[in-house]
Amino acid sequence: MKSTKVSVSNKNLREISPEEFKERLASKLDRHFEESVEEASKEDIFAALASMVRDGYSGKWRRTRIAESANGHKQAYYFSIEFLPGTLLKSNLLNLGWLDTAKEALADLGLDLDEIAAVEPDMALGNGGLGRLAAAFMDSLASTGYAGNGNGLRYKYGLFKQKFVNGYQKExxxxxxxxxxYWEVRRESKSVLVKFGGRVNMVDDHGWMTPQYEGCTVVRAVPYDVAMVGYHNGVANTLRLWDAEIAPEDELKYPSIADRRKIEDLTSILYPDDSNYDGRLLRLKQEYFFVSAGLQSIVNNFIKDYGEENLADFPKYVAVHINDTHPAMCVAELMRLLVDGHRMDWDEAWEITKETMSYTNHTIMAEAMEKWDVGMFSQLLPRLFDIVKEIDRRYAAGLEGKVSGDVIERTRIVKNGQIHMAHLAIIGSHSVNGVAALHTQLLETEVLSDFYQLYPDRFNNKTNGITLRRWIQIANPDLAKLLDKTIGNDWRFDSKEMLKFEKFYHDTATLTSLQQIKLANKQKLAKVIKDKTGVVVDPEAIFDVQVKRLHAYKRQTLKLLHVLKLYQDLKAGIDHPKRVVIFGAIAAPSYVFAKQVIKVINAVADLVNNDPDIKGKLKVVFLENYNVSLAEQIIPAADLSEQISTTTKEASGTSNMKLMANGALTVATMDGANIEIKDAVGSDNIFAFGLDKDEVYTYYANHSYHPRDLYESDPVLKKAVDALIDGTIPNCASEGRALYDAFLKDNEEFLVLADFEAYLKAQKLVEKVWQNPRQWAQMSLVNIAHSERFDADKTIERYASEIWNLDKVEFDAEKA
Ligand code: AZC
Structure with missing residues (x-):
């Protein structure tokens, strides 16, 4: 294996001149649409730009592929059921070194790149943090010059579009x-077949027990590849997304459209909710489909490059990453391919599998750790079920007599009629990681402690990261320019350089620029808010932002109680600085409580925004359909970042990192990566509050949380909570009651009321600092400077060296 570092070609951010850019655009429009720039619609210009960008990276994409296989580079494959890249035009332009030129050239033509880029629909193939992280890793793998590819599903319908009707979420x-x-390339010739259902008979074929499949459904998996372009380095990796089609030999079996749908619907929708049997079954099918298709193609490629006789070397050239439990079947499927397909001895195949696989856990919430009913699993995947059972049998047998029977029982893969996917992933991998220091610690000491005792060396932490390129260079170009002006543009290539920004802590001109940039971003967002909701907000107010999936543990409810308290104060003549509270959150369609929270927040927004007594001092805005593109508009405009999950529950969080990088100050419980943000910026530059991990676990262990006592003894709290049921908030009686009951339930899991007082205190401090704009700007500056710690490029460097054992692609960037 070679290991040559890709050298950054140069620090010139423009790899094309505006003249050349304009010429290419004109010629694309002429060739594809027979029209001039003046005649072209935004959609046509977008298509022409996308086509130019593809021309720009196609050589790099081909050369990377050739360099990777010709030079015997180890490749990592990131298996994830979610990828949330958002839009790709601007990030591809940026990474090619064309972004500034494109803006300038289009402006010369009287066009605005932002308006044209807005034509592109978000690639929303995921729900939230997990999918966004997977997309960030794709960008970072290419940008750091590693051979790392994604493997997922091409959902025809991405995450639903959220609409509010009467304040209720509709999907x-x-x-x-x-x-x-515009970005995908169908690779027909790389299609593979995936089998479901039927029966499997093991027959003796020259002394090798070989499965014969009978009556199964065969689905053709067709890959669509999307280039993942590295930043200024000539590398382009691949995100491979699989689509389901009728197998050619089965065309006659499915004569009607309705019949075909049964097969093609496998990849229709983003993995469905598991609130009913059919939803669960479809999800299981999707998981096996991309696992099997991905691994088949990887094994096929390996054999093409290195020969079947060298399969023992598989882990030297291939790393497979299991992103959360959804692709955990990789363990059993690779065993199936090696043992059934290539007649490898079980023990040898098992060693290869473990060395190849690694697993990231993204949550401590038990309900998110997948378990499949044995009945469903064995019917859908009979051969895989046999293999899972055999892995489980050997696992238990191997521990017999070495550890207590209880430990074996607790950690088995198949038990009580269920298959525990996290257990399969851990037992079949050489590495298990959490996504922030506290999270990994909790995995080791609480959630997966039995496994930690058994395999302490497998456990490691990899704190999440974000694509600073997207969140600063693309979403906040004025901030990027300010960084260039103060510290030079090296930070665009090495984020560590951002630490130098701290030297401007006392520099009035820089602090003033920061304030002006924030204000301009807030003015822009105010316009978006007005256009989308009709609500007029004052850009001089505190923009207080909570953007993340809607979940009880994330406690949008605590923010809601704070809003009610502010409202009650203002009604009573108690003054507060002007504040705009901005929510963005999608609730899972079958998550009743989350949807009730949305309804109540919307009702409170109606009440507060239209009450003349409030005189515009408080506004509440819930922006519909939070996605990557909307995040790019909200985050640069945020003053305050709300990271208020129940301590221990948020594995890491990543909106906390994006908001910090854009200069928002964080109000945070000491949960997930918030702790590391506090470490980075120092306790003076964050508003930390709330129960710590030990206090939370003490409540849990002793069942000693009695929220009614708090409610009865704290009149301020009581008043805010009572607003939910006393008619204060119109049009949400039943939802208000549901929240009220949830808050007051004995031993309520998310401890909302327990943190209320501390949260109010933290918010008081926020208001105090807000009165001192210079101090606010200084704290903001420190946050920006230290966001370098959460650069996904660095996270990927750690995955690459500590888990996957990758080397950088040897590549002549100059010729790309
Ligand atoms: C999320 C975690 O909730 C979030 O804390 C973390 O930042 C993110 O993953 C990326 O690691 N988890 C999910 O989105 N989904 C599941 C099933 O955990």
Whole structure:
């Protein structure tokens, strides 16, 4: 294996001149649409730009592929059921070194890149943090010059479009492929077949027990590849997304459209909710489909490059990463391919599998750790079920007599009629990681402690990261320019350089620029808010932002209680600085409580925004359909970042990192990566509050949380909570009651009321600091400077060296 570092070609941010750019655009429009720039619609210009960008990276993409296989580079494959890249035009332009030129050239033509880029639908193939992290890792793998590829599903409908009707969340299909995707390439010749159902008979074939499949359904998996372009380095990796089609030999079996749908619907929707049997079954099918298709293609490639006789070397050239439990079947599927397909001895195959696989856990919430009913699993995947059972049998047998029977029982894969996917992933991997220091610690000491005792060396932490390129260079170009002006543009290539920004802590001109940039971003967002909701907000107010999936543990409810308290104060003549509270959150369609929270927040927004007594001092805005593109508008405009999950429950969080990088100050419980943010910026530059981990666990262990006592003894708290049921908030009696009951339930899991007083105190401090704009700007500056710690490029460097054992692609960037 070679290990040559890709050298950054140069620090010139423009790799093309505006003149050349304009010429290419004109010629694309002429060739594809027979029209001039003046005649072209935004959609046509977008298509022409996308086509130019593809021309720009196609050589790099081919050369990277050739360099990777010709030079015997180890490749990592990141298996994830979610990828949330958002839009790709601007990030591809940026990474190619064309972004500034594109802006300038289009402006010369009287066009605005932002308006044209807005035509692109978000690639929303995921729900939240987990999918966004997977997309960030794709960008970082290419940008750091590693051979790392994604493997997932090409959902025809991405995450639903959230609409509010009467304050209630409604879900509409998100037909993101309607206009055709500009980035994907269908690779017909790389199709593979995936089998479901039927029966398996093991027959003796020259002394090798070989499965014979009978009556199964065969689905053709067709890959669509999307280039993941590295930043200024000539590398382009691949995100491979699988689509389901009828197998050619089965065309006659499915004569009607309805019949075909049964097969093709496998990849129709983002993995469905598991609130009913059919939803669960479809999800299991999807998981096996991309696992099997991905691994088949990896094994096929390996054999093509290195020969079947060298399969023993598989882990030297291939790393497979299991992103959360959804692709945990990789363990059993690779065993199936090696043992059944290539007649490898079980023990040898098992060693290869373990060395190849690694697993990231993203949550401590038990309900999110997948378990499949044995009945469903064995019917859908009979051969895989045999293999899982055999892995489990050997696992238990191997521990017999070495550890207590209880430990074996607790850690088995198959027990009580269920298959525990996290157990399969851990037993079949050489590495298990959490996504922030506290989270990994809790995995080791609480959630997966038995496994930690058994395999202490497998456990490690990899704190999450974000794509600073997208969140600063693309979303906040004025901040990027200020960084260039103060510290030079090296930070664009090495984020560590951002630490130098701290030297400007006392520099009035820099602090003033920071304030001006924030204000301008807030003015822009105010316009978006006005256009989307009709609500007028004052850009001089505190923009207080909570953007993340809607979940009880994330406690949008605590923010809601704070809003009610502010409202009650203002009504009573107690003054507060002007504040705009901004929510963005999607609730899972079957998550009743989360949807009730949305309804109540919307009702409170109606009440507060229209009450003349409030005189505009408080506004509440819930922006519909939070996604990556909306995040790019909200985050640069945020003053305050709300990270208020129940301590121990948020594995890491990543909106906390994006907001910090854009200069928002964080109000935070000491949960997930908030702790590391506090370490980075120092306790003077964050508003930390709330129960710590030990206090939370003490409540849990002693069942000693009695929220009614708090409610009865704290009149301020009581008043805010009572607003939910006393008619203060119109049009949400039943939802208000549901929240009220939830808060007051004995031993309520998320400890909302327990943190209320501390939260108010932290918010008081926020108001105090807000009165001192210079201090606020200084704290903001420190946060920006230290966001370098959460650069996903660095996270990927750690995955690459500590888990995957990758080397950098040897590549002549100059020729790319
Ligand atoms: C999320 C975690 O909730 C979040 O804390 C973390 O930052 C993110 O993953 C990335 O690691 N988890 C999910 O989105 N989904 C599941 C099933 O955990």
């Amino acid at each position: 509409l299909p998100n037909d993101w492929l309607k206009q055709g995707d």
